[in-house]
Ligand code: MLC
């Protein structure tokens with residue numbers, strides 16, 4: 403029986419010249435394909451030697467490094483389930499994820515070992531390793547004693563490969579279960595659709611704990627046997643400098659906005675490049691046009707989600723149509739996208755409604771939440787994205803809004819309900835509302851509007867300071883206004899649209 407493990411497909415794409423450069427980092431380190439083969443085998447042997455139960459989750463909260471990527475690949479290779487966690491998450495957030503996922507192994511930075519291991523051991527995790535971004539830590543120390551040959555674990559397309567936590571439409575975070583089949587089919591479609599070819603070199607500038615950096619960018623390069631220029635942290639000057647040696651760049655709109663702020667970005671510095679992909683957040687037409695004018699390249703915008711990986715993309719080839727700014731392009735081959743009205747019927751071309759998706763890219767369900775999973779699918783098996791949009795007569799999909807109360811800031815999702823919950827628990831607070839307002843760098847940022855309990859005095863800056871001590875930094879509202887009342891409709895519901903309107907010029 404064919405091994406459908408995603409890693410087997412990535413491994414099969416390693417070039418013949420196994421000593422050629424696979425990754426070159428911004429710190430001047432070089433890794434060959436042989437290094438990737440050996441290190442993933444050693445880490446996979448370490449994991450295999452722990453005698454973990456089938457389907458064990460390996461939860462990882464570490465700084466971006468090539469070794470962290472190897473840990474991801476080794477987890478696939480050994481047949482376990484990778485659970486990446488944003489490095490910005492603090493203890494309450496980590497406690498929830500570890501408590502919910504019950505990982506068999508947790509890997510964290512050495513500096514966080516004290517508090518992370520406490521949470522992990524309390525949740526029943528038996529193995530906690532450290533991995534730092536300077537190639538130190540107990541994970542690599544232990545793996546150094548393991549053999550460098552490893553037979554890739556057999557996996558079927560329906561077996562789990564990763565769990566990505568996302569808040570979806572409401573409530574607490576849910577673990578989206580992605581299979582080897584989901585990831586591989588999407589990676590293969592994108593390889594073809596975006597015209598990956600021999601000689602391509604990727605600049606990898608995104609974090610590796612979300613879909614964009616972990617799956618779309620990494621799988622794209624690996625499945626093509628392409629060299630990766632690795633940036634531990636995005637730096638616009640360095641990225642532009644490296645374009646002379648690269649062909650593909652992927653980023654959230656904030657990265658493009660920041661590169662546009664550099665005088666070195668021009669036709670000359672980008673002439674070696676073949677493709678610039680944007681996604682994870684709305685790309686302003688203004689950025690799309692400015693990029694075209696400065697570089698002569700047309701950004702290719704695509705649309706995805708943790709639950710579905712990539713679902714639509716503007717065309718790569720001119721024969722497929724032009725890349726249209728303001729749209730997210732066409733449903734990818736094999737992916738069904740439809741727009742439905744409130745009555746549950748499919749809407750005619752051009753009409754605005756709920757975007758739904760079906761296809762081999764769509765996840766298996768939410769981890770241990772069968773009811774939530776059922777709620778997010780229609781009776782005929784389509785996944786409800788929570789995005790609102792339309793499809794024009796030529797088939798281009800445009801996202802016009804979201805039915806889910808969600809702010810996307812610099813490509814990270816912020817769920818107002820979560821932040822409001824924290825604010826409402828603070829002494830003296832009667833109620834709060836978090837809304838997104840336009841921001842020139844992050845696209846959108848959250849601001850809080852709060853009312854005090856009768857007789858209580860509260861301070862906006864103090865609320866922000868208290869949130870900073872509890873939550874990931876990108877979730878912190880950039881401002882907090884204390885007001886006497888919140889606008890409400892006749893049903894008593896807070897009218898967030900009015901708050902957005904009132905504060906829309908705060909940063910513009
Ligand atoms: C950082 N800060 C942010 C922020 N990132 N604030 C709002 N939104 C963000 N995204 C704040 C910090 O809290 C801090 O504030 C200050 O900015 C500096 O922090 P930093 O860590 O130095 O910021 P920087 O490194 O400049 O990070 C910005 C960024 C990063 C744009 C490089 O946010 C990023 O890498 N974003 C990409 C996210 C991503 O990969 N998304 C893909 C999701 S996948 P203070 O007050 O403490 O100084 C997905 C599916 C799909 O959505 O379709 O792809």
Ligand code: AMP
Nearest residue numbers: 568681682683684704705706707708815
């Ligand atoms: P996540 O839950 O982090 O995977 O975020 C997925 C959400 O990001 C989608 O449901 C969209 O709302 C948004 N998104 C992704 N790509 C785009 C895009 N190109 N334009 C607008 N929104 C996008």
